[in-house]
Every structure is written in structure tokens, then in C-alpha cells.
Amino acid sequence: MNVGVVGCGAISAQYFQTIDRLPQVRLVAVADLDLDRAREAVRPYTGVDVLTVTELMADPRVDVVLNLTVPAAHAEVALAAIAAGKHVYCEKPLAATAADAERILRAAQDARIRVGCAPDTVLGTGTQTARKAIDDGLIGRPVAATATMMTPGHERWHPNPDFYYVPGGGPLLDMGPYYITSLVTMLGPVTAVIGAANRTRAKRTIGSGPRRGEEIPVTVDTHVTGVLMHASGALSTLVMSFDAAATRAPHIEVHGEQGSLVVPNPNHFDGPVQVSRIGEEGWRDLPVSAGYLEAGRGVGLADFAATPAGHEPRAGGSLAFHVLDVMESLLASAHSGAAVTIASTCERPRPVPVPTSPGDMSSFT
Known part of the structure; x- marks a missing residue:
């Protein structure tokens, strides 16, 4: 999946490092309210465009929006991504309130869009x-x-x-x-x-x-x-x-x-x-005896990208909700x-059954 990131604060560097080394995902664009901060954040990486949020949402290359904004903005950015036909993977929590999180999941279901969320x-x-x-x-x-x-x-x-x-x-x-x-x-x-x-x-x-x-x-x-x-x-x-x-x-x-x-x-x-x-x-x-070896923040996004259609990602929206x-x-x-x-429930996410490299595509299926 081609990844567009909204929000280039302190946590973004860890995600960029993980995305850079995993074959399931590729960073193509970033956006931030402070474009200079966005440019500085992706300076070590080649081929990454710095865009406005509106431009990133409209970019046809972007398959999934990685939402690294502050919690109060999670719902607004996620709903905009869904409206643009993009899958969404969000930094925790899924939204500032359960009501907003429910709006995200309902909109995603209606649009047949997948939602994932940290922590991974x-x-x-x-x-x-x-x-x-x-x-x-x-x-x-x-x-x-x-x-x-x-x-x-x-x-x-x-x-x-x-x-x-x-x-x-x-x-x-x-x-x-x-x-x-x-x-x-x-x-x-x-x-x-x-x-x-x-x-x-x-x-x-x-x-x-x-x-x-x-x-x-x-x-x-x-x-x-x-x-x-x-x-x-x-x-x-x-x-x-x-x-x-x-x-x-x-x-x-x-x-x-x-x-x-x-x-x-x-x-x-x-x-x-x-x-x-x-x-x-x-x-x-x-x-x-189990789990992704040498994992970093963003391995859940790679797991999300490689999860077959019809299956809930291990770091999925229903668990986060x-x-x-x-x-x-x-x-x-x-x-x-x-x-x-508690009104909601969820399935226990599928285990990562054996110690395996997150770069091994077969480990995600």
C-alpha cells in the first residue's frame, strides 16, 4: 500500500523508519499544518512529496492515510480520508470520544473502507x-x-x-x-x-x-x-x-x-x-515463542496492508473502538x-503465531 501521512510530529520519525524498511508499505506523501515541519521530517527520505492535507486526500497514489494528528483531530482526518476513498490507519486512540470513533467505523463500513489503529x-x-x-x-x-x-x-x-x-x-x-x-x-x-x-x-x-x-x-x-x-x-x-x-x-x-x-x-x-x-x-x-521480531511503530500498518480482504487486521478498528x-x-x-x-465487544485479534520478521509477507496471512 502507498501511504500518505497526515501529521509530522514527534512520533512520525519512528513510523517513517519502519515504513522505509518494510516491503508491504511505501511512503509517498506527507502533510502537516506546518509544511516546513513536514519537509524537515521527510528530509532523509527520497521521493516523498510534501502536500497540503487537501492535496494528500485527493492524491490518487495514496491507498491508506496514516493519521498521526493529535487525538482531537483524529475523527476529522479519518472521516476526510474515508470520504476520499482512502483506507485509514490511526495513531491511538481511534478518536477523542467513542461517539466519534463509532462515526469513523460506520462511515468506513458504508464506504467499504478498512480501518486500523495503534497500538501495534x-x-x-x-x-x-x-x-x-x-x-x-x-x-x-x-x-x-x-x-x-x-x-x-x-x-x-x-x-x-x-x-x-x-x-x-x-x-x-x-x-x-x-x-x-x-x-x-x-x-x-x-x-x-x-x-x-x-x-x-x-x-x-x-x-x-x-x-x-x-x-x-x-x-x-x-x-x-x-x-x-x-x-x-x-x-x-x-x-x-x-x-x-x-x-x-x-x-x-x-x-x-x-x-x-x-x-x-x-x-x-x-x-x-x-x-x-x-x-x-x-x-x-x-x-x-511468538510475535514480530525487531518490530517498530508501523508494523501494525504493514500487517494492515498485508491482511487479506475480508479479514480484520490484527491492529483493527473494532479492537481500537x-x-x-x-x-x-x-x-x-x-x-x-x-x-x-461495556456496550461494545470485539474478537481477540489473531495471534502472530511464531517469531517472524515483519518483512516476511507470508507471516501476515
């Missing part, structure tokens, strides 16, 4: 090896999981962190997709949630770049916790925070009747998976104090 980190060897261990029965029936992300906030390092603290941002909408997508990949869809949330400070101070020292308002919850009830019966406890100095908690643990797994950071593609079974002493590393629905429902529960039933 779950396609790497970390989460996929853990999933295979669970599916193979290594820890018995899963009964519980914990997922923990606690930092002081992204304003310490990001020069323009405003969008992290407006609707569509916050620790849950920003980092939650990695953790919840991993939990759904391993344990299946979520049927209900109950949550609690708060915000510690009304303002944040930018810590780097030309705006260093500038204060920005906080309009979203910055500490969110809750319990996810999976259709499988497992219960996942989630903590997402921009209000903590540090944590020693594992990113994800999964506990079964016969043992427990430590799952690596779902914001990364790889990392050791550890197991401790009843009757064993301590923890041992599992060998890599379900994850967004779970997050939005968790916030609703936090504000109401009552459990919320």
Missing part, C-alpha cells in the same frame, strides 16, 4: 509470547491481572504537552490503549468496568523546549484506577497516573490457577516474559461511582 506494540514478541503461554495453558485458567503505569507527567520532556491535558488525553487515553489492548489480546474483551479518578493539580509547567516554564491548564483526570471485568471471567486491575514520582510495580502481571506471568512494558514491542508456577522457586524467563469504549466507560464510572456495562 502488542504484535511484538513481548505480549505475543505472553499470550501464547496463556493459550498453551502454562499458568492454567487466568483469574486476574494487574496493569500499572505511573509517571510524573509528560510535560517534563515534551515541548508541547498541551494535548495530554485536554479531552482525548490524560494518562488513561494516552497510555491506557497500550495496557488495555494488551489485556484484551491476552484475556479477551471486557464486559463491565468500575473506576475512580482524580486530578492533583489544575496546571502543569512545561519542562523543556522554547516554552519551558510556561504553565498549561489541566482539564482531565490525571490519576485513574479501576477494575475491568473480562468476558472470560478474569478481573484486571488498572492504574494509570501522571501524578506519581515512580513505581516498582510490573507493567503487567497475569495470574492463573497454576502460575503467574510478568509481561513486559506494552509500550515496547519486546522484553522478557517471566513465569512462576505453583511449586517452582522464583521466576524464570520464557523463550521468545472496544478499547476506547472501555476507557470512556471507566471514566464515566469514576464520575458516577457506579459500575458501567
Whole structure:
């Protein structure tokens, strides 16, 4: 697929590097509100046109629009791409709200357009090896999981962190997709949630770049916790925070009747998976047994491009919508104090069955 990218911010460089080395996708055009930023972003690559958004949408070469804009613009750009007859692959979350995400999927279905969405980190060897261990029965029936992300906030390092603290941002909408997508990949869809949330400070101070020292308002919850009830019966406890100095908690643990797994950071593609079974002493590393090797951001787009017609991509729109629905429902529960039933569902995405190079076309079928 020929790829046109809208949005050339910080994350775009990682996508460009991955696209450049994979045969399933080819970068042909980029667009950004700041054309100079777009030109600088693609300077290392030859044959890539810098266009306006309108020009990119009209370009007949572009098969799929890679939407790397801020969350508040995800729906607008995705709907414009669909109207132009382009497939869409979006940076997470699929949209700032579940209602907007539903509009995207409905428009895509009507136009017979496919939608994919990050995160694709779950396609790497970390989460996929853990999933295979669970599916193979290594820890018995899963009964519980914990997922923990606690930092002081992204304003310490990001020069323009405003969008992290407006609707569509916050620790849950920003980092939650990695953790919840991993939990759904391993344990299946979520049927209900109950949550609690708060915000510690009304303002944040930018810590780097030309705006260093500038204060920005906080309009979203910055500490969110809750319990996810999976259709499988497992219960996942989630903590997402921009209000903590540090944590020693594992990113994800999964506990079964016969043992427990430590799952690596779902914001990364790889990392050791550890197991401790009843009757064993301590923890041992599992060998890599599934997932795309040496993957980078954009491997989900390549998977999307190579997925046969009629099949849902592993990083597909229905999974992204379900994850967004779970997050939005968790916030609703936090504000109401009552459990919320999740209206949506999804299939567990197909596993990446063996360790394989993302450049191997046969691995995507």
C-alpha cells in the first residue's frame, strides 16, 4: 500500500523508519499544518512529496492515510480520508470520544473502507509470547491481572504537552490503549468496568523546549484506577497516573490457577516474559515463542496492508473502538461511582503465531 501521512510530529520519525524498511508499505506523501515541519521530517527520505492535507486526500497514489494528528483531530482526518476513498490507519486512540470513533467505523463500513489503529506494540514478541503461554495453558485458567503505569507527567520532556491535558488525553487515553489492548489480546474483551479518578493539580509547567516554564491548564483526570471485568471471567486491575514520582510495580502481571506471568512494558514491542508456577522457586524467563521480531511503530500498518480482504487486521478498528469504549466507560464510572456495562465487544485479534520478521509477507496471512 502507498501511504500518505497526515501529521509530522514527534512520533512520525519512528513510523517513517519502519515504513522505509518494510516491503508491504511505501511512503509517498506527507502533510502537516506546518509544511516546513513536514519537509524537515521527510528530509532523509527520497521521493516523498510534501502536500497540503487537501492535496494528500485527493492524491490518487495514496491507498491508506496514516493519521498521526493529535487525538482531537483524529475523527476529522479519518472521516476526510474515508470520504476520499482512502483506507485509514490511526495513531491511538481511534478518536477523542467513542461517539466519534463509532462515526469513523460506520462511515468506513458504508464506504467499504478498512480501518486500523495503534497500538501495534502488542504484535511484538513481548505480549505475543505472553499470550501464547496463556493459550498453551502454562499458568492454567487466568483469574486476574494487574496493569500499572505511573509517571510524573509528560510535560517534563515534551515541548508541547498541551494535548495530554485536554479531552482525548490524560494518562488513561494516552497510555491506557497500550495496557488495555494488551489485556484484551491476552484475556479477551471486557464486559463491565468500575473506576475512580482524580486530578492533583489544575496546571502543569512545561519542562523543556522554547516554552519551558510556561504553565498549561489541566482539564482531565490525571490519576485513574479501576477494575475491568473480562468476558472470560478474569478481573484486571488498572492504574494509570501522571501524578506519581515512580513505581516498582510490573507493567503487567497475569495470574492463573497454576502460575503467574510478568509481561513486559506494552509500550515496547519486546522484553522478557517471566513465569512462576505453583511449586517452582522464583521466576524464570520464557523463550521468545511468538510475535514480530525487531518490530517498530508501523508494523501494525504493514500487517494492515498485508491482511487479506475480508479479514480484520490484527491492529483493527473494532479492537481500537472496544478499547476506547472501555476507557470512556471507566471514566464515566469514576464520575458516577457506579459500575458501567461495556456496550461494545470485539474478537481477540489473531495471534502472530511464531517469531517472524515483519518483512516476511507470508507471516501476515
